[in-house]
Amino acid sequence: MRRADIAGLVDDRPADGVFRVHADAFRSHQVFDLEMATIFEGGWCFAGLDCQVPHAHDFFTTRIGRQPVVVQRGGDGVVRAFLNACRHKGALVCHLQRGNAKTHSCQYHGWAYDSSGANVGIKLLRQGEYTPAFHAESHDLHAARCEVYQGLIFVSLNRDVPPLREHLGGMATFLDLIAEQSPQGMEVLPGTVTYTYRANWKFQVENTGDVYHFTSTHPSYIDVLSGRKAQQGAAADTTTYARFREKELVRGSMCFAGGHSAMWGSNPTPEARPLYESLDEVAARVGEARARWMLYVRNITVFPNVQFAENASLQMRVIRPLAPDLTEMTGYCLAAKGESPAARERRIRQYEEFFNPSGLATPDDTTAYEDCQAGMQAGRVDWHQGYMRGMAVVQGGGDRYAEELGVVPQTSAHGGFEMGDETIFHGPYRYWRDRLVAGA
Amino acid sequence: MSALLEASALLYAEAAALDERRWDDWLALFTADCLYHVPAWRDEVTPTEDPTREVSIIHCSGRAQLAERVQRITGGRSVASMPPPRTAHVVSNVMLAEESDAALRVKSVWASHVFNVKRQDQHVFFSRVEHLLVRQDGAWRIARRHALLLNDRLPTMLDVYSL
Numbered sequence: 001m002r003r004a005d006i007a008g009l010v011d012d013r014p015a016d017g018v019f020r021v022h023a024d025a026f027r028s029h030q031v032f033d034l035e036m037a038t039i040f041e042g043g044w045c046f047a048g049l050d051c052q053v054p055h056a057h058d059f060f061t062t063r064i065g066r067q068p069v070v071v072q073r074g075g076d077g078v079v080r081a082f083l084n085a086c087r088h089k090g091a092l093v094c095h096l097q098r099g100n101a102k103t104h105s106c107q108y109h110g111w112a113y114d115s116s117g118a119n120v121g122i123k124l125l126r127q128g129e130y131t132p133a134f135h136a137e138s139h140d141l142h143a144a145r146c147e148v149y150q151g152l153i154f155v156s157l158n159r160d161v162p163p164l165r166e167h168l169g170g171m172a173t174f175l176d177l178i179a180e181q182s183p184q185g186m187e188v189l190p191g192t193v194t195y196t197y198r199a200n201w202k203f204q205v206e207n208t209g210d211v212y213h214f215t216s217t218h219p220s221y222i223d224v225l226s227g228r229k230a231q232q233g234a235a236a237d238t239t240t241y242a243r244f245r246e247k248e249l250v251r252g253s254m255c256f257a258g259g260h261s262a263m264w265g266s267n268p269t270p271e272a273r274p275l276y277e278s279l280d281e282v283a284a285r286v287g288e289a290r291a292r293w294m295l296y297v298r299n300i301t302v303f304p305n306v307q308f309a310e311n312a313s314l315q316m317r318v319i320r321p322l323a324p325d326l327t328e329m330t331g332y333c334l335a336a337k338g339e340s341p342a343a344r345e346r347r348i349r350q351y352e353e354f355f356n357p358s359g360l361a362t363p364d365d366t367t368a369y370e371d372c373q374a375g376m377q378a379g380r381v382d383w384h385q386g387y388m389r390g391m392a393v394v395q396g397g398g399d400r401y402a403e404e405l406g407v408v409p410q411t412s413a414h415g416g417f418e419m420g421d422e423t424i425f426h427g428p429y430r431y432w433r434d435r436l437v438a439g440a
Numbered sequence: 441m442s443a444l445l446e447a448s449a450l451l452y453a454e455a456a457a458l459d460e461r462r463w464d465d466w467l468a469l470f471t472a473d474c475l476y477h478v479p480a481w482r483d484e485v486t487p488t489e490d491p492t493r494e495v496s497i498i499h500c501s502g503r504a505q506l507a508e509r510v511q512r513i514t515g516g517r518s519v520a521s522m523p524p525p526r527t528a529h530v531v532s533n534v535m536l537a538e539e540s541d542a543a544l545r546v547k548s549v550w551a552s553h554v555f556n557v558k559r560q561d562q563h564v565f566f567s568r569v570e571h572l573l574v575r576q577d578g579a580w581r582i583a584r585r586h587a588l589l590l591n592d593r594l595p596t597m598l599d600v601y602s603l
Contacts, residue, residue, distance in 0.1 A: 097484055190482045191479070193495070227511070348493075351495065352495065358498050363599070364518055
């Protein structure tokens with residue numbers, strides 16, 4: 001694709017009060033291939049959690065973009081990432097989702113690698129009558145960049161990228177708000193649920209920051225909560241959404257360099273949060289302002305492939321694009337280490353009910369993405385108009401809430417629950433456009 | 441009638457109520473304090489076991505929570521739930537694991553065929569199911585339904601009619 005064609009997919013004219021994204025961004029195979037090469041395989045992507053590889057030689061396997069990757073803690077304690085492809089014929093050398101192994105032996109011709117990805121054996125090497133040119137080559141598994149922030153492991157297949165901390169920028173503070181909820185840190189609970197949907201991956205990026213959809217996409221969930229309230233009274237206020245319409249709620253958004261975005265909102269039922277029971281300890285440790293922000297509703301996207309939604313419960317979502325119109329999602333339930341058994345169980349039930357693809361809310365989101373993808377097959381659908389709510393109030397830099405939190409975003413906006421801000425999508429699409437243009 | 445026949449008849453009645461979308465009949469098969477549980481998987485071979493500390497695909501305590509799902513499925517306010525899919529639940533390999541006058545533990549295998557009419561695509565969810573049946577008012581009722589879903593990479597979504 002020509003650079004001008006890619007740049008033209010985002011109609012970004014703030015002076016005219018216009019921001020639109022073209023439907024081809026969601027349905028073009030050429031755009032998808034470029035996204036894979038330049039964004040998912042050309043920069044930092046989330047890979048997994050430090051706590052999934054606690055001991056020497058622990059590993060998990062994943063994909064970065066389209067490429068199979070092993071993330072492993074070496075005998076020296078360092079977490080590394082390397083391609084899960086034998087240098088001999090390209091076969092997978094590691095076959096499990098996770099485990100512990102000092103070596104990986106290819107089961108085709110027997111080449112072996114240690115837990116840092118270094119080749120430690122070529123079967124019948126001396127007898128092989130190899131040329132000096134062969135011996136001059138590295139036989140190690142291809143290494144990727146791998147860095148960790150707050151227990152989150154990120155991998156870049158492109159080694160020529162800025163340090164992770166620089167890439168995260170102000171988004172790091174939002175990750176701190178998750179990681180520092182317990183003095184012992186966070187853990188991922190056993191049991192993940194994976195699902196696919198027949199629509200573009202960017203619908204998932206958008207939906208996590210989308211306040212506007214809630215009342216029209218989730219009336220059946222709201223009905224369930226209303227029914228419980230009618231039967232049980234205040235005892236039913238066990239989720240963030242139980243009283244979401246009753247008080248004057250502030251909702252805001254921030255966009256950060258690197259395509260990251262955060263939606264936040266004051267919380268009408270902070271006592272429903274598992275964190276609430278330890279609020280005094282948390283405030284003493286991280287300060288009043290950060291403790292308050294920990295209780296806020298926060299939905300964030302670390303561009304391009306990991307999201308943290310802390311509303312009904314705390315979910316980590318990992319996005320894996322498979323095609324322009326097919327995406328795989330995996331959900332993880334995160335929890336503060338050391339919380340009480342009652343708080344833990346409440347957290348899990350809220351998580352399942354809201355976030356699971358078998359729950360009472362997420363299927364309606366996912367089906368809506370599929371309806372978008374199906375509707376866009378109409379050739380007349382060109383410019384989406386879903387990016388302009390909040391444009392009259394969005395400001396460059398940080399608002400007073402950003403100041404309170406101590407972050408410096410590129411843009412920020414805030415208003416009532418019903419404003420349904422859509423400027424939260426501008427930063428991600430500007431970054432997306434710039435990366436694709438640079439990579440074209 | 442033998443206990444095995446009685447248990448089989450109840451499982452078939454459950455499958456038929458789901459397929460024919462007779463939701464009141466389906467709910468009536470469960471006890472008020474029933475547990476409806478579909479565990480998730482820890483890894484390739486191990487399902488989660490302790491729902492108080494691990495994630496499940498579905499965990500509903502009590503018939504009232506199942507009724508909430510029925511309300512969502514039938515209420516016309518969930519875009520994911522309409523138009524209704526057509527389903528055929530095939531129940532097989534029914535075996536009695538434990539038997540007493542008051543309770544039966546029943547194992548079975550379910551292949552639940554789901555045709556999504558709107559998308560014109562279909563999927564088979566298959567699971568190993570264990571029912572705990574108890575005698576209430578002279579009839580067997582489901583006190584616990586534990587379905588181990590074996591193909592847990594879910595196409596878009598899953599609800600009680602998919603199991």
